[in-house]
Each structure stands twice: as structure tokens, then as C-alpha cells.
Amino acid sequence: MKRREFIEKTAASTALLSLGLSLSSFESNDIKHLTILHTNDVHSHIDPFPADDPRNPNKGGVSRRATLIEAIRKENPNVLLLDAGDIFQGTPYFNYYGGELEFKLMSMMKYDASTIGNHDFDNGLDGLYAQLPHATFDFINSNYDFKNTVMDGHIKPYKIFNKNGIKVGVFGVGIELQGLVDKKLYLETVYNNPVEVAQDMTKLLKQEQKCDLVICLSHLGYKYKDEPTKISDLTFAAQTQDIDLIIGGHTHTFLDKPTVVKNKAGKDVLVNQVGCYGINLGRIDFYFDKDKAHTNQSATIVV
């Protein structure tokens, strides 16, 4: 009798032990790796700067960027390729072709999404609208209301990407157009407060849709040292929550590494921007697992 009991107990605990082991090994092997690649303010810089350019000799170039992106995709196919706006304006490619080549090349590189910068209005709403058929990627902006314009229905307020099981919510915020862009170019486009819009977006993406990662594509600008009250990526990051990464633009800011900002809830947000003209490609790697022990831990940030 005692022997039987012993055998039963042993069998049960062995089963449980092996069950536990197989589960924990299943969890620790289930590490997901997502690579975010990003550009901003490329401003129609399709060709590299010439070798004799006094400021950026031999830097940039779409064809080289495509090579880098392809190499990274080979290393980790789980890539999200994003742009933070001001695709247009800066070289004769834009003046001659109105953005057609920019959109076609971004489509060839398989960009997933872009937000809209102030210079993307440079040929007016009609000019932007006319080039949309050349883009296979989505335009995302949450704080411009295009309801009474030709762009109505062509700009998504957000998009959820499922990347190998990782749910990534992306929304976008654009800069105040009044005083920066000629009214005859943006017409009836309405600018809404980015912080208020972000509250709705993060509630939807993080709390309701349970995204594993929330990214904001911003064309607000990194920081305004002479106008500290003006909304910028740094002040925006501090006034919002449930955003993991802000990919910025507009101020052509070259950062050595992404900036870590404490958000409204005291958690870390990454703010990044990679200068301008396609001189750099930003790369942020996110690692996820399902280990319960990590549920309430904040991520280790290596920058």
C-alpha cells in the first residue's frame, strides 16, 4: 500500500516536473525579435551627395539604403520599415517629377508606412493626392483632419501590423500647419492637438487592441530650445503614455543614440531621429518573450 502510494506520487510529480520543464523551455525559446528601420526628412535625396560636397561627401543614396535594408532583412526578416515625413522637396527630382520617384523607390524598398511632414504639402493637397497611386505603403496621421479635402479617406489614423505574432500599433502626429505651410497648399486640413489625439490613440492601441508595441511617427520636431513650451517630441513624450517609441523628424536632428524620456506614467519612451537626407538609417531592435517573470519588468535599453 505504501509502495503503491509512493509510485503514484512519484509518477505524478515526474509528470508535473516534465510538464513544467517542457513549458518553461517552450517559453524561453519563444523569443521574438522585431527590427524597426526608419528614416526622416529624406527630402528627395535619391542620389548620394557628391564626393566633393563640403558637408556630406559621399553620404546617403537610395540605392545604398536599399542594400542595407536588404542585408538587415536577411539577418532578421521581421522588419518594419517606417518614415517620419518630409519625403518631398530638396532636389530637382521633386521639382521635375513631383514625388513620383520618391514614392516608387520607397515602395520598391518595401516601406510599411510613413507619416506626413509639412513639405509633403509643397505641391498642395492635389499634388500629394496625385502621387498616392505610386505608393504601395500606407500614410498614417492621427491629428490632421482631412475630412473637407481631397485627401479624405486616404490617410489612415493608425495601423496595426502583425509581425510574426507581435502586434505593433502605429499612429502619427504632424506639426501645426498654420504659419509654416501656405494655407493655399493645405486648404481645409484641420490640425488637432497631438497630445489629446495621442490619448485616444494609445487607449485604442494599447488598452483596447492590446498591442505589444506602440510606435508614434512624429513630424513635430525633436526639441525647440528657444520655445520650450512648443510641442516637440521630447515634450510630447513626457505628456503621453503607452507609447514605446517615437520616430521623429522635421528638425533634422542628428542623435548619436536614441533619447530615453520618462513618460506621464513614469515609464521609459524612446525618441529617435536620424538627421536628414537619407544619410543614416535608424535601427531599433525589440526583443520579446512570454516568460511570466518578465511581465512587470521594464525592458533593458541598450543604446
Next chain:
Amino acid sequence: MVKLKKYNGFLKLFVIFLTLFSISSCSTKNYNLTKIEGKQVPVTEKTGETTEIENFIKPYRDHINKDLDNVLAYCPETLDKSTGKWQTGIGSLMADVCVQRGNIVFNAREKKDIDLCLLNHGGIRAILPKGNVTTRSAFEIMPFENSLVVMALKGEQISEIAAYIIKEKKPQPLSGMTFTIAKDNKAKDIMVQGKPLDLNKTYYVATNDYLANGGDSMTFFAKSTQKFDLNYKLRDVLIDYFKEVDTVVAPKNIRITEE
């Protein structure tokens, strides 16, 4: 018999356990973000090119290059808008050229003279490198489709221009006007075309349509009494100037003095 029954009970328990575990671990549970690595990848000549992309760009590039690479003039020194506190060679040059070239149209159409020109520092989008100046250089400095306009402003608004420049703390391209920033950070000795500012006089101020419509918070243009569209793109103003001269000479004279 008893033995078998007991074993079955254990099996049932095991299956329930397994089901519970797999539900809790694999279905509703979100992923935890554990590590983030950020870096910047420079795009340089060490990166190889992608043939497919290169071939796609080529016909577009060839067409543009044929058009743009005509040499128009020579520039003896690199002109950079970031090399000056209150004025820069390239800014002064652009404002001067706008007055000169704009006057050709303004004189002919309105029989009036442009008194001064104000542009924006941010509107100069590239440097003018030392060497051959081509149509391409003009496109790079002035990629925007902005055109020249002349705004009729009262002397009062001219003093607002000076206050604006002081407030913005940038070398805004300025021509036809000089002033001194006093110790109290206010403008004094404002001169237009070499004469002291007359607050009641109407002045003709050349600028671009973007600024005339209140761009860069240049609100004083909203108070203009008359607006003249010259239908002359700023880029074409530059191209015409480059065609006119052999050598690009950037003005060195001081327009804004700090006390």
C-alpha cells in the same frame, strides 16, 4: 480493478492540467518587451548599390542632369548660411539679387522701386559650394516653388520687421535696410535706402509668397496696404543672376549691427 480506476483518475487530472497550462501560456498572454537596442546605420560609399534600384533611377536622373549641369557662373568661396550671427554672405546676396531682378519687373509694371527685401533664413536650403555654379546649384539653394511678391508696408511695419529679426535671433536675408540692435535689445537707427525710417511713409518690400502669407510668423505682412505678385520664382531669380555674372560675389557689408 481498483488499481485501474485510480490510474484513470490520474490521467484525467493530467489532461486537465495540460489543457489549463497550454491555455494560460499560449493564448491570451501578451508578449513582454525584454530588451531594446538602438543604433544608427550610416549610409556611405562602403555600402554597395542595389542594381535594380540603380537601373530604375537612371532614366529619371539622365533626363534631369542633361537639363541641370550647364555651368552658369563660378563661385570663389563656399557660401554657407550658418556662418553669421545677423547676416550671411549667401543671405545678403539673395536679398540683393531679389531687389535687383525684382525691380526689372516692378519698374516696368508699376513704375515704382522696391525699397527693401526680407526673406527667411530657413528658406536657404543648401550651401553654394566653391566652384562651378550650375542650374542645379539654384535648385538646391531654392528648391521651393515660391515666387517673388512686393508688399506695400507703412514705416510702422518696417520697425516691426526689425523687432521680428531681433526676436528670432537668426540672420534673415535682408537688403535695402540697416539697423542697430541697442543694448536693451531694441532696434535703433533704422535706415531704408540710406535714409532714416519714416513711420508714415509707404515702403515697397520684396519677399516671397510664403512669407507674405504670414509664413514663419511674419505677421506684419498681413498689414500691407497693397500686394503685387511679380510671378517670378525665386529660383529663377537666382538662375537669371547666375547667367548674368561670371563670378558670384557675396556682399560682405554689415546690415545689422549689435551694440
